[in-house]
Amino acid sequence: MNAPTSDLHQTLLLMRNAHMQDPTPAWSVRSGWLDRLERMLLEQRDAFAEAISADFGTRPREETDLLEIFPSLSGLRHARRRGRHWMRPRKGMADMAFLPAGTTMLPQPRGVVGVIVPWNYPLYLAVGPLIDALVAGNRVMVKMSEFTPGFSSLFAHKVAEYFKPDEVCVVTGDADVAQAFSALPFDHLLFTGSTAVGHHVMRAASAHLTPVTLELGGKSPAIIGPGARFEHAVERILYGKLVNAGQTCIAPDYVLLPRQRVGDFVTAAHRVTGRLYPQIAQRGQFASIVADRHFQRLTTLRDDAVIAGARAERLGDSDQDPNRRFLPPTLLLHVNDNMAVMREEIFGPLLPLVPYDSIDQAIDYVAGRPHPLALYLFDDDRKTIDRVLARTQAGGVTVNDTLYHIAQHGLPFGGVGKSGMGGYHGEAGFRTFSHMKPVFRQARFNGVRLLNPPYGQRFRNMVRLLFKLG
Structure with missing residues (x-):
């Protein structure tokens, strides 16, 4: 999709409404998304490699297979093997002073994720974040690079064949489209590119307090x-x-x-x-x-x-x-x-x-x-x-x-510092694109009323006990 700003907002609204209808997709839905993504990669492997090579002038098919197709498939299969486990709530006990209460870390999708893709590995750096965002249960908008126009256009058309527009949407266009894209009120935005452009992306995201993951560069x-x-x-x-x-x-x-x-x-x-x-x-x-x-x-x-x-x-x-x-x-x-x-x-x-x-x-x-x-x-x-x-x-x-x-x-x-912030891949990517909601579950029989006012000797005795337990 190479669309004006109004269409970007409409697509975001479409995805947000779909997310509200199913805010925590079941594993069957998420694994279905991964299955379709794998099928697309395998069925379009040759076409994708040819388009990337044409955009570069020359790009060895072997390098596209090794450095883009293989890590995409490997990451996808890893997510499919482990994703159901990542989705499970993490239960635990409350701190000693609050026993017998319990705690839970509840992974929830952030909502609609934006991904801005660079030109150097246009397939892998689109699919990698897409895998992590989908296994976490999100809808995803992807902005491709204008420096790989042939592949970007092909990728957008193929994604539209394998996914519904409220599941995954690929956007193409120039720097103005990228600027408008980065200013959308996403629930999370991942950008891969130069440190200089990363400044602009983070500034645009800050208008909506959109959390960002920045994968930049530097002199390694x-x-x-x-x-x-x-x-x-x-x-x-x-x-x-x-x-x-x-x-x-x-x-x-x-x-x-x-x-x-x-x-x-x-x-x-x-x-x-x-x-x-x-x-x-x-x-x-x-x-x-x-x-x-x-x-x-x-x-x-x-x-x-x-x-x-x-x-x-x-x-x-x-x-x-x-x-x-x-x-x-x-x-x-x-x-x-x-x-x-x-x-x-x-x-x-x-x-x-x-x-x-x-x-x-x-x-x-x-x-x-x-x-x-x-x-x-x-x-x-x-x-x-x-x-x-x-x-x-x-x-x-x-x-x-x-x-x-x-x-x-x-x-x-x-990265770290000027080379970026945040991370993804595997379970780290699942956590990046999830809100790990903390839940405290109070036990039916508990002693918290002993801390209620009016404050007197009983309260002071309880505070001394808390100091020892803490």
Whole structure:
């Protein structure tokens, strides 16, 4: 649906009325929603992959299968296996002073959830929040990115075929539509995108006191510790950096490594890139940059760094091709903090190398900057790992690999500080899109009347007892 603001409000009203008619859908309803979503993913898998590739210029089908279809199906099946259990009230006993009363945590759907989707993984970052919102019993409006117009339009039409308009609705359109969407009085709003846009989304949501989950970004570091398996570290860092041509919110943004190993990294990076991407520009296995303006931004970051004294080390066997928006992987050496490439999130296949003289220096470098969405640490020494984890903050961490913390259903995914707020995935997502209503159930026979006025010696004796019990 590419509709004016009035239609957005009408859709929200339609969903809100449906929610009021069935404010706590039974598991049979929720599992039915998940079944239809799975059927859509399986039946439209080829069409979705083709549309995403066309929007990018080139996007390997294999990457769409691995990084979008698979985690969507896996998350969906996990929710279907566990969702009935998540829905159950959590019963407990009241605090000692209030026994024999009882307590209950009652999960209830928030109502109508809004989801704003970025362009870099347009399927997974639409379906992932959708799974969590549906298993929690919500109706959902999804705003797709205008930078993937072909896929966004296809996804909107297919969702309309598999879901009723008061269950799930997909909205397409430009930045003005996105602005109007973020200003709707949702019961919860999840935004994935840049920190700069996140400010605007949160400001718009604040007009209605809409709770928000912000999945932003930042400069996610990879630290190669002194006890790392070096060749392994280089391979996994390059893998995390180069899938989707680095257009990944949790891609390693720069590498901190021992000063004496910089040359070794360069040598190993050439070897690894040649192995992972032989004939990198010809085989269609390396993604294009999504749009001309993003291609220009990346080349400007690289060229300005070189002008300021950095050295660009191209990896692979091909030069850049603006017509196809092909940008070869490039290491950047001799960088400094005054360069834009070291201040802005890169979001492309450029990888600065930052040498350190001690692991504590590397830790201080990370800790002294805005908290990243992800942190990657390569080392086999337990004390080093524990020291880095204790002294740094990040939305999530993977040790001795990259990216894969996002794929763990038992771990919440989200940022901290400037890289975001809140989290989702698995049970954490169910809780994000639920109101965990606290209920206190007073027992029929209880002693609360002993605390009633008029206040006298009996009251004072009871208060002394409460002080001891508390």
